[in-house]
Amino acid sequence: IQGSANASVEVHHVQSYRFVLVLRGDDLGDSLADTDPQTLGDQPLQAVPKNPQDGYAFRTAQVVNEFVNQANELLANEDKANSLLLRGFSREPVDWPDFGKSYRLNPGAIAAYPMYRGLAKITGMTLLEAGDNFDTELQTLEDNYANHDYFFLHYKPADAAGEDGNFDLKVKSLEELDSQIPRILDLNPDVLVVAGDHSSPSIMASHSWHPVPLLIKSQLSMHLGVDRFTERACSLGSLGYRSAIDVMILALAHGGKLKKFGA
Numbered sequence: 001i002q003g004s005a006n007a008s009v010e011v012h013h014v015q016s017y018r019f020v021l022v023l024r025g026d027d028l029g030d031s032l033a034d035t036d037p038q039t040l041g042d043q044p045l046q047a048v049p050k051n052p053q054d055g056y057a058f059r060t061a062q063v064v065n066e067f068v069n070q071a072n073e074l075l076a077n078e079d080k081a082n083s084l085l086l087r088g089f090s091r092e093p094v095d096w097p098d099f100g101k102s103y104r105l106n107p108g109a110i111a112a113y114p115m116y117r118g119l120a121k122i123t124g125m126t127l128l129e130a131g132d133n134f135d136t137e138l139q140t141l142e143d144n145y146a147n148h149d150y151f152f153l154h155y156k157p158a159d160a161a162g163e164d165g166n167f168d169l170k171v172k173s174l175e176e177l178d179s180q181i182p183r184i185l186d187l188n189p190d191v192l193v194v195a196g197d198h199s200s201p202s203i204m205a206s207h208s209w210h211p212v213p214l215l216i217k218s219q220l221s222m223h224l225g226v227d228r229f230t231e232r233a234c235s236l237g238s239l240g241y242r243s244a245i246d247v248m249i250l251a252l253a254h255g256g257k258l259k260k261f262g263a
Helices: 055-075 099-103 114-122 134-147 157-163 167-185 244-254
Strands: 008-015 018-024 107-110 150-153 191-194 215-218
Touching: 008 114, 018 055, 107 114, 107 134, 134 150, 134 167, 157 167, 167 191, 191 244, 215 244
Parallel strands: 107 150
Antiparallel strands: 008 018, 191 215
């Protein structure tokens, strides 16, 4: 794509409607605002620098907008999916902390959805073949349980249902996940952590700021009368409200992997 900055463009399909846009070239920057208006019915936005004085981002925005214009021409006759929305501009991570080395663990990642496999890869986890659904993910967990001392196991359907605004489907997907917890517990993990990366209320059909419930089960965990895994119930539990950066330390503590916790 020609512009004030020459750049090569690669498009990699992820899954469903998602793709990754890779730009390569000199004098490019990643400080760009998303082109997704995040509101149903609104027109896609132009890529613009977050800082108007950022020449690298300005040149990159020109490349991005030219790419979108060309893509729109190719998609113009499609009844659906006739344009592109771009979110999360970022450079390729450099010197990213290695998860296993940071926590002295041998982590394995099991995720059917490609984006989460990518996240696991850039943090140094071993990617395990996950298939295309949660049942195959659990089979992978069982087959590899003796080979790792930490597993990142991802479940996508509840989030997808929430983003679609489908309350009944979200309830069903959470019930299906709940029915599989005994299968995980049959492996007798020292620590089981159930957590989410964000809330996706079906009433909003989007991500939100609401706290997500967090559960940590081990021989050292406390049970203070909370017998339901919901946002309101978990807010009354022994963990209370925690920042996400606390979760790994708490998990290690519950597994007896810390020499000392606190002062």
